[in-house]
Amino acid sequence: MLLARPTGRFPVGVQDLKYSTNPSSIAADTHVVGRLFYPCKAPPRLSTPLTWIRHYKYAQGYVSWGLRNPSGLKEKLLKQTAQNLIYALGSVRLLPCSYNAAAEDRQGKFPVIIFSHGAASMRNTYSIICSEMASRGFVVAALEHADGTACCAELADGEWRLLQGLGTGAVLEAKCEYRVTEAVTLARTLQAMTAGASIPGLSLSGRSDPATAFKSILDMSRLAIMGHSCGGATAAAAVAQHGEFKAGVALDPWWPLLPSQSAALMGWQTRSPLLVLGSQDWNTPGKMWCDGPRQEAVFKACLPTTNSSSSSSSSRPNSSRTPVVAAAAAASSGSSSEAAGVGGGVVHVVPAGSSHGSFTDLPFLLSPWVTNLLRKTVGAKVQDQPAEPATIQDAIIWSTHNFLQAHLPLTEDCPASMQQQQRWEARLQNPQQQQQQQQLEGGEVSPSEQQQYKQRLGAAAFLVAVHTR
Secondary structure (H helix, E strand, O other), rough: OEEEOOOOOEEEEEEEEEEEOOOOOOOOOEEEEEEEEHHHHHHHOOOOOOOOOOOOHHHHHHHHOOOOOOOOOHHHHHHHHHHHHHHHHHOOOEEOOOEEEEOOOOOOOEEEEEEOOOOOOOOOOOOHHHHEEEEHHHHEEEEOOOOOOEEEOOOOOOOOEEOOOOOOOHHHHHHHHHHHHHHHHHHHHHHHHOOOOOOEEHHHHHHHOOOOOOOOEEEEEEEEEEEEEEHHHHHHHHHHOOOOOEEEEEEEEOOOHHHOOOHHHHOOOOOOEEEEOOOOOOOOOOOOOOOOOHHHHHHHHHEEEOOOOOOHHHOOOOOOOOOOHHHHHOOOOHHHHHHOOEEOOOEEEOOOOHHHHHHHHHHHHHHHHHHHHHHHHHHHHHHHOOOHHHHHHHHHHHHHHHHHHHHOOOOOHHHHHHHHHHHHHHOOOOOHHHHHHHHHHHHOOHHHHHHHHHHHHHHHHHEEEEEEO
């Protein structure tokens, strides 16, 4: 059974990536693993099936988020049952993608998104979003973080690292810094790949040659970072500090992950904008599980300023030890424009009826009765979905796609995308429409008026909160 098919004009290919220069270490600047979703050539009629969950250890990791050390027989049986269910459901659902297919190389270069997953997640947890963006002409590199926050991570040497938890204080902040460094390392790796450089320690699935598989295909001048929950905070931390990321998308971010002295809290060091897509049960007044005060601090830190002393080179990590940088020294050329000022601004959107799990594939994998059974073991990952999951995902993808089309440099052959974006931003910034939306939320209008407003608002009727900074 296939998951939702992408709607873009490109078929989608998938390859797994492993990079390590030191077999005895998983330091974030010398080790990174993940999955590439990309526009591909027409796939062969017979291709390798790609299952959503590819190893039982991922099922073990998912369940251990809510029930790590079962004490009694009942809990042990429940945990085992939940693991078996998740593995059974995930191993029969196929991704609508072609494994190890050749990348499309006749359409110029594609913009790139690095995706950072949330806690107790993995490289496939957001495959619907990743494959949809790939079908629309983006290359999406989904990290599988090795910091112990993934439900399970397959390391570059083939070993597995099960969920270790988040920790608190300095331990938690160190995980954010590790994740950001992984994202930067992956960006530098992709830069070297599109330059056709030979990179020691890098391999792709299907025995593809990393020096040729994506040569001249990745447009690293149009690089964004995106993530959910802990990954949303990771995206904000990265885009606030590292100029190679030209835009950031934070999906229902969990702000406690941010280090207290992070640029995302203290003041942007880049001119890159941020889109925050929250959920109704995590990111609305009275339900600020995301940490409301920290979110306000992020919004304030992102506001544009004029600071001529800002320097893009000072915001980049010192990764000279890695061969990736030696192979592609100009990984983030062009970011010197930051000297004109810092802070890219923020757009905040909340789809109505969404929950924290709406941004993942899980609502499409689990039926209501399975959700009720698993809630006891995997908690927040399978909340009830007040609205139709497909409707919420459409709003998420639509908002993300248009935001990135606006804030990454556009090619000249995208006039329709530019016109669509201009209409979208005009709608978001229309005070009268925002007032109508607020009246809808507050029940201040009659049912007939509600229907009229919804027809007039169009896609924005999905939103309970829209504001720009």
